[in-house]
Amino acid sequence: MPTETAIQKLRPEEAAKRVFRAREQDSGWLDRFAESLAGYREGPGGTNHAALQSGSDLVRTIGLWQLSQAKAAALFGVSRQAFAKWLQRGVPADHAVAVADLKAATDLLERYLKRDRIPAVVRRPVPKLDGVSLLDLVGRGDTKRLLSACREMFDFERAHR
DSSP states (O other), X not given: OOOHHHHHHSOHHHHHHHHHHHHTTOHHHHHHHHHHHHHHHHGGGSOOHHHHHHHHHHHHHHHHTTOOHHHHHHXXXXXXXXXXXXXXXXXXXXXXXXXXXXXXXXXXXXXXXOGGGHHHHHHSOBGGGTTBOHHHHHHTTOHHHHHHHHHHHTOTTGGGO
């Protein structure tokens, strides 16, 4: 795929064609790209850039955790329709901290685990968490504890003490 500078020199139709061809097998990416582009075009009165980023972070997280949109919506205590809007327009401010904690925890899981192991790890009861899973913590709205538990899981310096 061409660099940013090379894309800027192309006619819009040619740039769109090249981006499409490079990602035509990944319709989800293309959808998110189109939504993000529309959001950036809206500018100050429309969707903000941080909200769009949080929506794409959420798409990545539910993919890695292998959650359906319905399950993810239930974990956050919102309707499927509201959750779908989060993915399109970004996460509302009152849920931004929870989504940021979830993203940070997911970053740790992705860094230290094989991607295909993440769904099992987040569902497995953790003895140090009184037998609840990481997924249960999200459902309880306890994303601070979720992030703390993930940090503790990968605190390798502690293993040498």
